[in-house]
Amino acid sequence: MAQGPVLFDRNLLRARRRRAQTLGASEFLIERAAADIAERLAAVLRTFGLAVDLGTPGDAVRRALKATGKVGTIVSANPCARAMPDAALAVAADEEVLPFRDGSVDLVTSVLSLQFVNDLPGALVQIRRALRPDGLLLAALLGGDTLVELRQAFAAAEAEIEGGVSPRVAPFADLRELGALLQRAGFALPVTDVERLTVRYPSPLDLMHDLRRMGATNALIERRRRPLRRATLARMMQIYGAEFADADGRIRATFELVWLSGWAPHESQQQPLKPGSARRRLAEALGTTERSAGEKPER
Helix, strand or coil: CCCCCCCECHHHHHHHHHHHHHHCCCCHHHHHHHHHHHHHHHCCCCCEEEEEEECCCCCHHHHHHHHHCCEEEEEEEECCHHHCCCCCCEEECECCECCCCCCCEEEEEEECCHHHCCCHHHHHHHHHHHEEEEEEEEEEEEECCCCHHHHHHHHHHHHHHCCCCCCCCCCCECHHHHHHHHHHCCCEEEEEEEEEEEEEECCHHHHHHHHHHCCCCCCECCCCCCCCCHHHHHHHHHHHHHHHECCCCCEEEEEEEEEEEEECCCCCCCCCCCCCCCCCCHHHHHCCCCCCCCCCCCC
């Protein structure tokens, strides 16, 4: 598969995630997603011998998987594996180059990681190949409306103060595009859904500090390399407060979690009917009269 454009500085991203661990990581989004993963697995009537948690910062997902009682061995595959002493089984692995052989894994989970992969179609193909037949992928990515308020406030401030706009927030994937990517990667029964969260902060600076503690600050290749001007920051905060603050003065920040799930194909899974194999005609099921194309109904 052809490599797409390189959007993210992966070395910088790893450095910022290590810094987030040092600062004391902010994991409320990951903990929310971990609880959702446990709930989704509760509806699956099977167990998983070997699970890989791919790229997820922290240990919330691994704890949630263990608590379900449905997962045997759990391996953390993370570029920052050395900074994760809590992981009993950890592999230093980049999400873009998986070290697992084909058909070796029963379950792959990933939370707030795959949105920073340069070649997401290629990563999904590798995950699909690593899964055993009837293996499951459960992943949560940041969606396109994430931090829409911050993006708009920064864009307006830069246009006013500096006469131009620079990319400061990553371009997150669209829900429909992700569903198509799952199909292209060869997943069966692909499902995508979205959850929107509104988080309130005392000020835009508190939001930006939280993003730093998530390791989610700007890692775009095309980011502006000059330090942020104080006047631009001050104007951004004014615009943010004017446009996106509640009556009590706290500002709103949108986080959109897009969920992906798909199965490695297996003969036991539900299959679509072959054309012409239906035993009843649609008109019969609907209790109406079937007419050929172009035939007008009687009045």
